[in-house]
Amino acid sequence: MKKVLVVCGNGLGSSMIVEMNAKQILKDLDKQADVSHTDLTTAKTENADVYIGSEEIVSNLRDGSRNVVGLKNLLDKNELREVLNQNV
Amino acid sequence: MIDFIMNDLLGTPELLVGLFALIGLLAQRKAVADVVSGTLKTVLGFVILGAGAMVITQSLDQFSAMFNHAFNVNGVIPNNEVIVAIAQDAFGTETAMIMLFGMMANILFARITPFKYIFLTGHHIMFMACLIAVILTTAGMAGVPMVVLGAIILGSLMVLLPAMLQPFTREITGSDDIAVGHFGSFGYYASATIGKWFGNKEKSTEEIKVPKSLGFLRDTTVAVSLTMIILFLVVSLFTGSEFIESQLSGGQNFLVFSLMQALAFAAGVYIILTGVRMLLGEIVPAFKGIADKIVPNAKPALDAPAVFPFANNAVIIGFLFSFAAGLISMMFLPLFGLAVIVPGLVPHFFTGAAAGVFGNATGGRRGAIIGAMVNGVFISFLPALLLPVLGDLGFQSTTFGDSDFGVVGIALGILSQQLNSTIAFTVIVLAVIAAFFLIGIKTRKKPTKTDHS
Numbered sequence: 001m002k003k004v005l006v007v008c009g010n011g012l013g014s015s016m017i018v019e020m021n022a023k024q025i026l027k028d029l030d031k032q033a034d035v036s037h038t039d040l041t042t043a044k045t046e047n048a049d050v051y052i053g054s055e056e057i058v059s060n061l062r063d064g065s066r067n068v069v070g071l072k073n074l075l076d077k078n079e080l081r082e083v084l085n086q087n088v
Numbered sequence: 089m090i091d092f093i094m095n096d097l098l099g100t101p102e103l104l105v106g107l108f109a110l111i112g113l114l115a116q117r118k119a120v121a122d123v124v125s126g127t128l129k130t131v132l133g134f135v136i137l138g139a140g141a142m143v144i145t146q147s148l149d150q151f152s153a154m155f156n157h158a159f160n161v162n163g164v165i166p167n168n169e170v171i172v173a174i175a176q177d178a179f180g181t182e183t184a185m186i187m188l189f190g191m192m193a194n195i196l197f198a199r200i201t202p203f204k205y206i207f208l209t210g211h212h213i214m215f216m217a218c219l220i221a222v223i224l225t226t227a228g229m230a231g232v233p234m235v236v237l238g239a240i241i242l243g244s245l246m247v248l249l250p251a252m253l254q255p256f257t258r259e260i261t262g263s264d265d266i267a268v269g270h271f272g273s274f275g276y277y278a279s280a281t282i283g284k285w286f287g288n289k290e291k292s293t294e295e296i297k298v299p300k301s302l303g304f305l306r307d308t309t310v311a312v313s314l315t316m317i318i319l320f321l322v323v324s325l326f327t328g329s330e331f332i333e334s335q336l337s338g339g340q341n342f343l344v345f346s347l348m349q350a351l352a353f354a355a356g357v358y359i360i361l362t363g364v365r366m367l368l369g370e371i372v373p374a375f376k377g378i379a380d381k382i383v384p385n386a387k388p389a390l391d392a393p394a395v396f397p398f399a400n401n402a403v404i405i406g407f408l409f410s411f412a413a414g415l416i417s418m419m420f421l422p423l424f425g426l427a428v429i430v431p432g433l434v435p436h437f438f439t440g441a442a443a444g445v446f447g448n449a450t451g452g453r454r455g456a457i458i459g460a461m462v463n464g465v466f467i468s469f470l471p472a473l474l475l476p477v478l479g480d481l482g483f484q485s486t487t488f489g490d491s492d493f494g495v496v497g498i499a500l501g502i503l504s505q506q507l508n509s510t511i512a513f514t515v516i517v518l519a520v521i522a523a524f525f526l527i528g529i530k531t532r533k534k535p536t537k538t539d540h541s
Contacts, residue, residue, distance in 0.1 A: 012365060
């Protein structure tokens, strides 16, 4: 089971919406993954197969070892679908 | 038995919210493991919230002692998470009830009025529910009537405020797919309106080169820590080492003491956020699931950062000018005999940035700057004016931060002080809400896109 972590500054609002969208898209794609959301600080200590968030936030997570994907538009479901298709 | 259910089970907010989550999970026919973990996490989230409140209260007490000794006025740090966490002691059950029924009212209003918005910013729903619970209790209401009226007020706000912003939101996002559901709406509305008057839409902020280096402030933990360290150290210099070391720190060096208190405050906010996140993790998706089934064409009303990607520079500009206006306002507040509202990086970042994006959409650079400054003045003066109507809760060193909490709280508070009977109060509040719905329906611009609702 792959783990997808959605990240935003507060870990409250936007990341939760993206998590809901991601779960819906994975269902449509007939894929299995564990999706959760959190804030930037906590994200650094959590292990995941792919980290998703808006570019200026998740750029702080790039250290070479993590698989980090920055979204141009958090709420664009097509962009999210592409990302999930490639990474899950 | 009845007594046990009414007082012990439903009177314990943690368990009450857990019960909501349990019912929601069962209604979605989730697997047993999901039901157990979801319910537990919801209850635990509420317990964590209370633990965070204890950490913060200690640090805040030290801060007010220092601030009072230094300046002889009250210094207030507006922070929604903190005031709500502190309020759960006395208003936990009322908050939870108004929150739940308010969400139901939101779905109902979205179903029967043209405003098809589902407000998904869970933490703001909770904060507003708490504010309404406090104001209505202070107005002398209790029990079922209070929950019903509170839920109607909350549910109305959850559709009317996104609707109020929608013409501008459409301009920002270029579509009608999403709305903004964030209780800083009055600040954004003012910013967009004033931007339209004074600015020029053609000169967008997005043509300017702005350094990206302030992006780290979007990490709430970092922003809170920095604000509090600067704030505590500056205030401690004014308070003086003698008072702090003899009265507060038990001999510990005053700078070290201030630094640790600042970090304790930041840690408390982090704890509360973790609790709120756990608490909402089950409730909001369930709410959205139910809403999608009942309201065809429901539009999600999302947290303010949803509009940030549409104007990255306006975000930074908006924050800086909102914060600057907050600092200027801080100087003026005592002249009006109001409490000193210390500008916080977090409220100014999120609402200032959103105000910048709204101002830019209608008035370009000048719109973003002036609009964000208006927002900064709003979130300095409104929290100060809100304090007197919060009853006993107004004596804490913290209060609600965003503009809508101020506007709604002050309006309800003043109304209840003018009217002696709760019945008259209820009737007038309902009449005002009905009037707003009618005005909204009358002035509603038809979306330009083909909309089959």
